[in-house]
Amino acid sequence: MIKGQCHCGKVKFSINCELKELRRCNCSHCRRKGYVMTTVNKDEFHLESGEDYLSIYQWNTKIAKHFFCKICGINTHNKRRTNPNAFGVNVGCLDGFDMSWIQNVSDFTNGQEFTLENQKQDEASLQKK
Ligand SMILES: [Zn+2]
Numbered sequence: 001m002i003k004g005q006c007h008c009g010k011v012k013f014s015i016n017c018e019l020k021e022l023r024r025c026n027c028s029h030c031r032r033k034g035y036v037m038t039t040v041n042k043d044e045f046h047l048e049s050g051e052d053y054l055s056i057y058q059w060n061t062k063i064a065k066h067f068f069c070k071i072c073g074i075n076t077h078n079k080r081r082t083n084p085n086a087f088g089v090n091v092g093c094l095d096g097f098d099m100s101w102i103q104n105v106s107d108f109t110n111g112q113e114f115t116l117e118n119q120k121q122d123e124a125s126l127q128k129k
Pocket of ligand 1: 007
């Protein structure tokens, strides 16, 4: 079991699995945050405390839920649009996680590809040419 928390410590959680599928995403939301996520099955993720401090950011199709702490603003985890039975968990929130472990992130989600907003922007920019 690995414990994790947001920066201010109001939101605490634990995950009951190996770290797997470390990935970054290049969608317009994730590239701004620049965090690396690990994939956790829904039943392997336990919110220990701080439910009242969690806020949800939704955009685009509003299917994915990006959870963040209202106090410190740290995104702790998200519920994926592509797989509702899995959470993406911000590895930087995990106790004892060494950021130097993530030099080689093999998995890369091309979130840009399925972002409706970006497609609209791309179409608009094409029309301008
Ligand atoms: Zn916090």
